Amino acid sequence: MFGILKRIIKLSDNMASKIKKSFMYSFIDGIFEAFPLIAIFYFFKVIDFSNSKDIIIDTIIIVKCALILLVGIIGRIFFKFKTYKLQGHAGYEMVAKERLNMGERLKRVPMGFFNENNLGELTNTVTTDMQFIEKQAPFILDKMVNSTINVFVICISMIIFNWKIGLVFLIGLLLAILILNLMQRKASQLTKIQKNTQVQGVASVFEYIQGISVFKLFNLSNNRSSKVKSSFDDYSKANCDLELKYIPLNILFSLSLKIACGGILFLAPYLVLTEQLSIINMIVILVAIFSIYIPVEALGSITGLTRMLELSLNRVEKIERFPLIDRCSQEMELESFDIDLEGVSFGYTPNEKVIKNVSFHIPEKSMTALVGPSGCGKTTIARLISRFWDIQKGTIKIGKVNIADMTCDSILKNMTMVFQKVYLFNDTIANNIKFGKADATMKEVEEAAKKARCYNFIKELPKGFDTIIGEGGASLSGGEKQRISIARAILKDAPIVLLDEATSSIDPENEFYIQQAISELVKNKTIVVIAHRLSTIREADQILVMENGQIIQNGIHDKLIKEDGLYKKFWSLKKKAESWSI
Numbered sequence: 001m002f003g004i005l006k007r008i009i010k011l012s013d014n015m016a017s018k019i020k021k022s023f024m025y026s027f028i029d030g031i032f033e034a035f036p037l038i039a040i041f042y043f044f045k046v047i048d049f050s051n052s053k054d055i056i057i058d059t060i061i062i063v064k065c066a067l068i069l070l071v072g073i074i075g076r077i078f079f080k081f082k083t084y085k086l087q088g089h090a091g092y093e094m095v096a097k098e099r100l101n102m103g104e105r106l107k108r109v110p111m112g113f114f115n116e117n118n119l120g121e122l123t124n125t126v127t128t129d130m131q132f133i134e135k136q137a138p139f140i141l142d143k144m145v146n147s148t149i150n151v152f153v154i155c156i157s158m159i160i161f162n163w164k165i166g167l168v169f170l171i172g173l174l175l176a177i178l179i180l181n182l183m184q185r186k187a188s189q190l191t192k193i194q195k196n197t198q199v200q201g202v203a204s205v206f207e208y209i210q211g212i213s214v215f216k217l218f219n220l221s222n223n224r225s226s227k228v229k230s231s232f233d234d235y236s237k238a239n240c241d242l243e244l245k246y247i248p249l250n251i252l253f254s255l256s257l258k259i260a261c262g263g264i265l266f267l268a269p270y271l272v273l274t275e276q277l278s279i280i281n282m283i284v285i286l287v288a289i290f291s292i293y294i295p296v297e298a299l300g301s302i303t304g305l306t307r308m309l310e311l312s313l314n315r316v317e318k319i320e321r322f323p324l325i326d327r328c329s330q331e332m333e334l335e336s337f338d339i340d341l342e343g344v345s346f347g348y349t350p351n352e353k354v355i356k357n358v359s360f361h362i363p364e365k366s367m368t369a370l371v372g373p374s375g376c377g378k379t380t381i382a383r384l385i386s387r388f389w390d391i392q393k394g395t396i397k398i399g400k401v402n403i404a405d406m407t408c409d410s411i412l413k414n415m416t417m418v419f420q421k422v423y424l425f426n427d428t429i430a431n432n433i434k435f436g437k438a439d440a441t442m443k444e445v446e447e448a449a450k451k452a453r454c455y456n457f458i459k460e461l462p463k464g465f466d467t468i469i470g471e472g473g474a475s476l477s478g479g480e481k482q483r484i485s486i487a488r489a490i491l492k493d494a495p496i497v498l499l500d501e502a503t504s505s506i507d508p509e510n511e512f513y514i515q516q517a518i519s520e521l522v523k524n525k526t527i528v529v530i531a532h533r534l535s536t537i538r539e540a541d542q543i544l545v546m547e548n549g550q551i552i553q554n555g556i557h558d559k560l561i562k563e564d565g566l567y568k569k570f571w572s573l574k575k576k577a578e579s580w581s582i
């Protein structure tokens, strides 16, 4: 149980002192909680009950008792406030920091991480798990630490007070701890199942939302929503199971404490009758009996929550443990931007190589086109140059520096990528363009938009650059989204441009503007283009023809067109396709 304490303290980092302080305040609050008991003890101690006909209750005594109660109440309010404030702050700040850390980590893990961990599990970790840790961790730890201290203190006090009563208390306590242990084991199994079904639920909702257009198109929405429903049915069944299997143990736990209370209730008068206990002490015991087991009950009540916290921590720590792609690399400044691949081999899975012993040189400020049939590895080459994955054999150098020695940030700050699939954030158009350069002025943003040929259509929107675009850029046409993403790339002004030309048909007007925008983007840059257009291929300084993960031809268009090979075939097919008209 206490391993979790260490893990939270580790996670909380510089918030640990706040959490520890909150435990101390909570402990002091526990002392003030005992003040009513002290008042009762004092009351019976100072009043003479031996003469039952003439009991004198002095006003001073009443005032003193009232004062003790008042100090108790004020002390509790003050320290409770302090405890909650510290716990709230510590929980919030600890999780806020951890969320940022996680964001940074996710940027630096190999892309294979996202294949191995489904999106539902990741989403669940950064939302539900983190929220659970934020709200519950300080509360659970506080209850755990203080209840244990209180149980220990009460146990010692009872034994000093009267060892026979202390023994009955101890038997009740040991019985309760035994059942608590059983409860923890049960909770361990059941909360794991419950958490897994929760993750499945989130994953199926995610899939449903992402694929909604496909489901609608193929009339599958009922089918998929029944999958979502079934995963939530599993979740609700797991919750019911957890409660049902947990309830008998919970009852047994409470029963053991109540039986021990009953034992003390009978034992105390017996001890008075046999003159082993004074009446005053008996009264104090009878009053205290209702609260001595409260800390033990508190430990019982957090068992399920503790297990859930443990599972949430497991998931967060799993992300923390995943090795960063650039953990042994350094921040570096590049001086030149030519690209060299030497004997590079790579596979997404260990047994299947998709890039096989590839070598080529891309001179600085030149255009290289990658062409070849679908699935031959063109996109993979672009991903490897930007170190989204690490290669298994060979070296990739930019400006004569091995990218394996550079941090992801120092590679990517020199690169711009324009992919077919454009992602725009749910923010203003200006901020989407500024993504390329966070501190850009509005003048720079407008300048980039003009170069990317999107200034005019943006200006025609009612709110211009302040127009909020839906997540993923839902409110813009495909061509408009492309041009905004090119404006973003122009603003970044990186010396290397990786460009995956759009294959999907865009209307001629948009295509014309996109071509103009790209011409602005690539001026004076080292360009690697996954080429689908004849114009791009023809103008390239170098064409790399790929087949089945290998470079099979290399040269300029005029040379390759004369050779008998894949390129010639590819070119005539492309030409034929482009000459088709509808």
Ligand SMILES: Nc1ncnc2c1ncn2[C@@H]1O[C@H](COP(=O)(O)OP(=O)(O)OP(=O)(O)O)[C@@H](O)[C@H]1O
Pocket (backbone or CB within 6 Å): 115, 348, 349, 354, 372, 373, 374, 375, 376, 377, 378, 379, 380, 381
């Ligand atoms: N994330 C991935 N995980 C596993 N395999 C992948 C992944 N991405 C691509 N592949 C596989 O790697 C091979 C090369 O894919 P790649 O996308 O590089 O080809 P491509 O030439 O760019 O194809 P296209 O022109 O159709 O985009 C293919 O067999 C593909 O199925």
